[in-house]
Amino acid sequence: MTTPASEGESLGPLPGVPQGAPGSATGAALGTVVGAAPAASATLAGLPEQKSSDNGLGSSPMRADALAKTMGVYPYAADLWAEGLLWGAVTRSPYAHARIVSVDIGPALAVPGVHAVVTAADLRPGPAGLPDGAPSGPIAQDRPVFAVDVVRHHGEPVAAVAADHPDTARLAAAAVVVVYEPLEPLTDPEQAFAAPAIHPDGNLFRHLPVRFGDPEAAGAVVVEGLYRVGRQDPAPIGAEAGLAVPRPDGGVELHVASTDPHGDRDRAAHCLGLEPDRVRLVVSGVPGATADREDVGFQVALGLLAIRTGHPVKMVLTREESFLTHAHRHPALLRYRHHADVEGRLVKVEAQLLLDGGAYAEVSSEALAAAAALAAGPYVVPHVFVDAWAVRTNNPPAGRMRGEGALQTCFAYESQLDQLAAALDLDPLEIRRRNAMSTGDLLPTGQAVTCPAPVRELLDAVAAEPLPPLPVDQPDDEWLLPGGPGGAGDPAAVRRGIGYAVGMVHMLGAEGADEVSTASVRVTGSQASVMCTAVDTGTGFSTLARQIVQDVLGVTDVYIAPVDTDQPAAGPSARGRQTWVSGGAVERAALMVRHQLLQPLAVQFGMSPELLTISDGKITSYDGVLGMPVLQALEDKDLWATAQCRPHPTEPLNPETGQGDAFVGLAFCAMRAVVDVDVELGTVRVVELAVAQDVGRALNPEQIAARIEAGATQGLGLALMEELVSDGGRIVNPSFTRYRLPTALDAPEVRIAALLEERDVVAPFGAKAVGAAPAAVSPAAVAAAVRAATGRPVNRLPIPPEDIAG
Numbered sequence: 133m134t135t136p137a138s139e140g141e142s143l144g145p146l147p148g149v150p151q152g153a154p155g156s157a158t159g160a161a162l163g164t165v166v167g168a169a170p171a172a173s174a175t176l177a178g179l180p181e182q183k184s185s186d187n188g189l190g191s192s193p194m195r196a197d198a199l200a201k202t203m204g205v206y207p208y209a210a211d212l213w214a215e216g217l218l219w220g221a222v223t224r225s226p227y228a229h230a231r232i233v234s235v236d237i238g239p240a241l242a243v244p245g246v247h248a249v250v251t252a253a254d255l256r257p258g259p260a261g262l263p264d265g266a267p268s269g270p271i272a273q274d275r276p277v278f279a280v281d282v283v284r285h286h287g288e289p290v291a292a293v294a295a296d297h298p299d300t301a302r303l304a305a306a307a308v309v310v311v312y313e314p315l316e317p318l319t320d321p322e323q324a325f326a327a328p329a330i331h332p333d334g335n336l337f338r339h340l341p342v343r344f345g346d347p348e349a350a351g352a353v354v355v356e357g358l359y360r361v362g363r364q365d366p367a368p369i370g371a372e373a374g375l376a377v378p379r380p381d382g383g384v385e386l387h388v389a390s391t392d393p394h395g396d397r398d399r400a401a402h403c404l405g406l407e408p409d410r411v412r413l414v415v416s417g418v419p420g421a422t423a424d425r426e427d428v429g430f431q432v433a434l435g436l437l438a439i440r441t442g443h444p445v446k447m448v449l450t451r452e453e454s455f456l457t458h459a460h461r462h463p464a465l466l467r468y469r470h471h472a473d474v475e476g477r478l479v480k481v482e483a484q485l486l487l488d489g490g491a492y493a494e495v496s497s498e499a500l501a502a503a504a505a506l507a508a509g510p511y512v513v514p515h516v517f518v519d520a521w522a523v524r525t526n527n528p529p530a531g532r533m534r535g536e537g538a539l540q541t542c543f544a545y546e547s548q549l550d551q552l553a554a555a556l557d558l559d560p561l562e563i564r565r566r567n568a569m570s571t572g573d574l575l576p577t578g579q580a581v582t583c584p585a586p587v588r589e590l591l592d593a594v595a596a597e598p599l600p601p602l603p604v605d606q607p608d609d610e611w612l613l614p615g616g617p618g619g620a621g622d623p624a625a626v627r628r629g630i631g632y633a634v635g636m637v638h639m640l641g642a643e644g645a646d647e648v649s650t651a652s653v654r655v656t657g658s659q660a661s662v663m664c665t666a667v668d669t670g671t672g673f674s675t676l677a678r679q680i681v682q683d684v685l686g687v688t689d690v691y692i693a694p695v696d697t698d699q700p701a702a703g704p705s706a707r708g709r710q711t712w713v714s715g716g717a718v719e720r721a722a723l724m725v726r727h728q729l730l731q732p733l734a735v736q737f738g739m740s741p742e743l744l745t746i747s748d749g750k751i752t753s754y755d756g757v758l759g760m761p762v763l764q765a766l767e768d769k770d771l772w773a774t775a776q777c778r779p780h781p782t783e784p785l786n787p788e789t790g791q792g793d794a795f796v797g798l799a800f801c802a803m804r805a806v807v808d809v810d811v812e813l814g815t816v817r818v819v820e821l822a823v824a825q826d827v828g829r830a831l832n833p834e835q836i837a838a839r840i841e842a843g844a845t846q847g848l849g850l851a852l853m854e855e856l857v858s859d860g861g862r863i864v865n866p867s868f869t870r871y872r873l874p875t876a877l878d879a880p881e882v883r884i885a886a887l888l889e890e891r892d893v894v895a896p897f898g899a900k901a902v903g904a905a906p907a908a909v910s911p912a913a914v915a916a917a918v919r920a921a922t923g924r925p926v927n928r929l930p931i932p933p934e935d936i937a938g
Contacts, residue, residue, distance in 0.1 A: 188683030189897065192834035195675045196692075209389050209416040210373035210448050217375075218247055220437050220447035221301035223291040223308040224456065225283035228526040228861025229317040229330065232281055232290070236309040240293055243307055245300040248440045251291045252278040255436065256405030266403035268428055270395065274333055275492035275529070277403050277429040277436075283312070284330060285491035285528050286862045287456025289429055294437040294445050317526035317861035321465065321488040324523035330491075337489050337522040338497040340504045342790030344576040345515030351471025351479035355551040359468070359544040360928040361911075362855035363488075364461040366533055367873055370419020371454040372430055375446045376438035383410030384435040389418040391667050392704035397697045399428040404435055411435065415695040421669035421705070427457060427529070455866035459531025460856055462487040462499050462522070464540035470548045471515075476556050476563045480515040481508045481576075485541065487522040490529035495536070496522040501785060501794060502537030502638055505577045509545040510587045510636045510800055511567040516576035518790065526861040532706050534843060535637050535908030539850075542635035543929060546912035550631075550919060560632050560916070561595055568634075578791040583798055583900075584890035586826055590802035591634055593824035593886035600806055600820045600881070602628065614808055614815035625812040628819075631916025634802040635909040638795040639901045640709040643784040647709060647796065650700035651717035653681060653725050654772035658763050660685060663693040665702040666714035671903065672835040673710045677718050679832065684722035685729070686746040686762040700774075708799070708901020711831070716777030716896030724773035729765060733758065780894060797892060800826040801905035803844070804885075805913035809921040814933025816852055816918060818880040821910060825884070828892045828900035839903040841882040847910030849874045855930050 187193040200206040223240075237249040251263075255277055258264030265276025279288050291308045295301040318327050324335040374388035383406055390396045390413055397413040404411065413431075430447070437445040449457065464487050471480040485503050489496035504520035535542075553563045568587040574580055613623060640647045651664035660681050668674040678690040693699070702714045727741060733751065734741040743754045751760045785792040804822040809815070821844050830836055853872040857865050865871045891898025915926045922936055 187679060189679050189831050191679070192832050193675065193679065195672060196678070197674070206417050208370055208373065208419050209375060209387060210370065212375040212387055212416065212446065214375060214377055214444035216443045218294045218296060218437070218441055218443045218445045219298040219301040220434060220445045221293050221298070221305040222289045222433060222453070223293070223305045223310065224453070225279065225286065225288045225290060225312070227283055227312055227314055228286045228319070229315040230283050230312040231315060232279060232283065233311040233313055235290060237291060239307040239309055240304040243295070243300060243304040245296040246293060246304045247296070247443065248294045248437055249291055249304070249308065250433070250436050250440060252276065252280045254440065255403060266432065268399045268403050269493055270495055271497055272333065272493035274331060275427065275429065275494070277432045285526055287453065287528070288491070289433065292433040292437055294441050294443070298448070319525055319527055319858065319861045321463070321486055321523045321525055324525055330526060331524055335524045337493050337524060338500050340500055340520045340785060340790055341788065342504050342507065342516060342518035342576050344517070344578065345480070347517060349471070349480045349515040352474050353472045353552065353555050354469060355548060355555055356469045357544065357548055357551060357927060359466045359547060361464040361540045361543060362850070362929055363463045363527070364533065364850045364854045365455060365856045365871060366420070366458065366460070367868070367871065368420030371449045371451055372458065373448040374431060374434050375444060376434035377444045378438045378442055379410070381410055382439070383412070384438050385412045385414065386431050386435055387414045387416050388431055389416050389421070391418065391421050391669055391706065393665055393667065393695060393697050394701035395704060396428055396431060400431045400435055403428065403432040404439070413697045415667050418667060418669045427459070430457065451868060452866040455856065455871065456528065456863060459494055459529055459533070461533040461850070462489060462496065462530040462536065462540065464488070466540060466544040468544050468548050470552055472552050472556070474556070476552065476558050476566050478511055478513045478567045481513050481545070483507045483518045485518065485520040487540070488525055488527055488530065489522045490525060490527045492529045494529050494531040496530060498642065499537040501642055503541050504790060505575060505785065505794060506538050506636060506638070507541045507545065508576050509542065510569045510585065510634055512569055512573050513576065518576065527858055528856070528863065534846060535904040538635065538637040538904070539847070539908040539911065542633065542908050543912045543915060546633040546635065546916060547927065550916055561591060564591055564632065564634055576790070577785060577794060579793045579795065581798060583892045583894070584826060584828065585798065585800060586888050586890055587634060587800055587802070589888060590800060590824040590826060590886070591632070593888070594632065594802050594804040594822045597804065597822040597883060597885040599630070614810040614813070614817040622812065625810050627809050627811055627921040629807050629809060629917040629919070629921025631805045631913050631918070631920050632803070633909050633912035633916055634800070635905065635912065636798050636800045637904045637908050638707070638798055640707055640712060640779060640796040642782055642794045644782055646778070647703065647713050648776055648778040649702040649710070649713035649717045650774065650776050651702070651714060651721050652772060652774040653718065653721040655685060655687065655725055655766060656770045657766060658687065658689060660687045660690045661693060662690065662718060663699055664714050664718060665695045665697070665699045666710040667695055667705045669705045671705070671710065671839065672832065673705070673714065675835065676711065676715055676831060680715060680718045681722050684719060684726055684746070686749045687766070688749070708904060711899055711901060712779065712895055713777045717775050719896055720775035720777060721773045724775060725771045728771045728773070729769070733760070733765065777896060797895060797900065799900040799902070799905045801909045803906065803909045803913040805910070805917040807914065807917040807921060809918055809936060811922055812937060814935070814937035816931070816936070818848055818852070818914060820881045820883060821848070821913065822883045822885045823906055824886040824888065825902060825905060826900060827887045827889060827902055828895060829889050829898040830887050831897060831899050833887070836887060836902050837884060840884060840906045843903045843905070843907035844882050844910045845874055845879050847907045848878070848880070848914055850929055851911040851914035852930050
């Protein structure tokens with residue numbers, strides 16, 4: 133198998149190094165060298181001073197894949213090719229809920245150029261020996277690869293076709309004759325409790341109560357609110373694509389943009405009826421993954437077609453198919469009641485949370501746990517009573533997406549804090565300061581917050597940031613008005629609003645998840661290699677891994693091996709876990725190699741290895757007697773080590789009280805949004821987002837700035853424009869033409885007021901995840917600013933113009 137512009141011999145020490153990375157043919161052609169000058173400094177304020185002497189931790193070296201991606205030669209799954217290639221396509225349900233009366237594949241097989249058509253009957257049989265669609269899932273195994281008797285969401289796969297041309301494959305997929313008996317779709321999550329079950333497992337994924345404190349407690353001031361959050365799509369820039377290659381042993385090799393290679397490999401093998409070692413998953417370039425990528429059914433369909441035809445099979449989804457198949461953010465309905473005393477101190481929070489999980493379970497129970505446990509926000513609340521439900525509907529399945537669970541509740545509890553501030557005639561910042569959580573306080577689950585929790589300091593940092601100029605100070609710039617140049621609005625109708633929000637997200641898995649990662653580091657001569665199956669989804673983990681090795685070993689040339697399931701598992705790239713567990717595993721392996729390097733020198737000079745240091749590419753002793761270049765010490769040596777990193781264990785939340793130590797760690801973020809609102813037209817321009825974030829330790833300041841800007845902008849999209857709209861369960865805007873995304877003209881200036889570096893002592897390097905927190909907080913901040921500009925309640929996301937105008 134080859135990729136465009138990569139035919140020929142690899143120049144690196146490890147076969148299959150991604151294009152553009154050091155050691156690949158493309159990387160050599162582009163002149164990409166680890167150790168080159170760092171990228172231009174971030175323009176955002178508040179970044180810590182960077183190292184300039186090396187590319188180790190604390191510096192911001194240029195990403196190894198930056199040039200290749202910029203020039204369009206980085207190999208994604210859609211670019212892959214193999215000899216004898218066939219093309220795949222999928223027959224999908226046009227209904228959100230229907231009974232399958234019959235499936236006739238004859239007309240599709242009759243299309244010239246078609247090699248195979250597969251359905252549920254071609255998958256491993258169910259427990260009763262009958263086709264059941266080979267259901268699977270990350271938690272509950274309830275989502276079939278192909279629907280058998282019933283389709284439960286719009287776009288659900290029914291069959292798949294392999295043909296010698298992509299157009300032929302699509303024609304054949306359309307030729308599969310499926311007779312449906314339409315059923316009434318269940319689309320309202322509030323009706324899921326009383327409606328007939330739409331799945332054998334029922335309509336309730338999980339109910340989680342949280343009981344903390346005295347149920348009879350009450351405050352002098354009470355405010356209530358009902359809030360809605362719409363269905364946001366992750367909208368990856370690259371649609372789902374993959375290549376399956378049959379193996380001589382009857383297995384298959386899958387080349388896909390997986391974010392959880394071993395988990396996907398195991399689920400695919402289960403569905404195909406194969407042992408895991410007969411399925412090899414190779415991770416291609418990931419074209420955007422702020423959420424889960426393709427569901428495992430996509431991979432299984434590919435693999436099944438390759439096995440059935442004996443040919444490599446490639447499939448590239450259309451944008452419409454992409455919208456219909458991948459996981460979205462959980463829509464939510466949230467009812468809140470806050471009690472406070474006359475001084476504005478919180479007494480009690482009561483909440484009812486309802487998440488729409490769509491047709492299949494996916495990770496709804498995880499999102500629900502985050503929503504329930506963090507429902508009171510980063511505040512000290514002595515009494516908290518929450519009931520949270522995740523339910524099944526005939527809407528598209530929901531799954532992981534930045535800040536899952538935490539984003540929805542942040543919008544609600546921050547809106548409640550604004551209500552309380554108004555009722556008590558308090559400044560919105562002051563009421564947040566008075567109730568701010570700090571290290572040692574308790575979550576409503578009874579878990580003590582042991583990590584740094586500088587909530588008050590974050591609020592102070594954004595409050596101290598200078599405000600942007602008013603539009604009247606720059607009257608000639610039409611772009612500064614909502615709607616841009618030529619807009620129909622009257623400048624006299626524009627009002628400025630300033631809003632604040634603070635929130636938190638949990639890091640890594642929760643409720644007893646085994647968050648372990650394995651990494652190997654090998655040094656041969658002057659060159660170091662890292663093997664770790666942590667998928668870089670755009671987070672920059674591969675750059676961080678290089679920095680770690682450079683920092684620990686003092687070598688310059690560091691190569692990252694491609695990711696496949698022949699290596700030990702590192703777990704899914706989600707919830708900021710790879711910096712913690714995989715970064716920790718890389719560091720431990722590098723430290724073991726460092727010990728192998730220093731031990732002989734220590735013996736030679738009669739001292740402990742701990743008295744030798746590596747800095748600026750040189751090994752020196754505490755007394756200055758030894759001063760040897762690292763490369764000299766590494767001559768003719770081949771050193772390697774493998775290590776694991778596993779954070780402290782967590783436990784499931786009690787199903788009756790919601791109590792338990794469920795989370796490994798927390799990350800906090802505060803934000804100030806400045807908006808201009810046309811109160812006649814209901815249009816909004818976000819002028820600026822000022823962000824202060826608790827990062828633990830800034831390992832790569834420019835990368836952190838980019839992650840914060842991306843997360844904040846994604847949250848802005850949900851606040852103002854992004855919603856996947858359904859009518860009777862049928863998605864009506866599955867395209868980038870009709871699904872509105874923030875463009876460069878919509879994105880505001882994102883100013884980093886502060887990156888607070890109070891290290892988390894239990895985390896490797898003391899660092900925290902950075903991408904999810906700003907995504908979770910920015911919708912609440914933008915909503916608060918619109919509320920301040922208009923004086924109107926803002927209780928739903930995205931904010932429709934009719935809630936603003938008038």
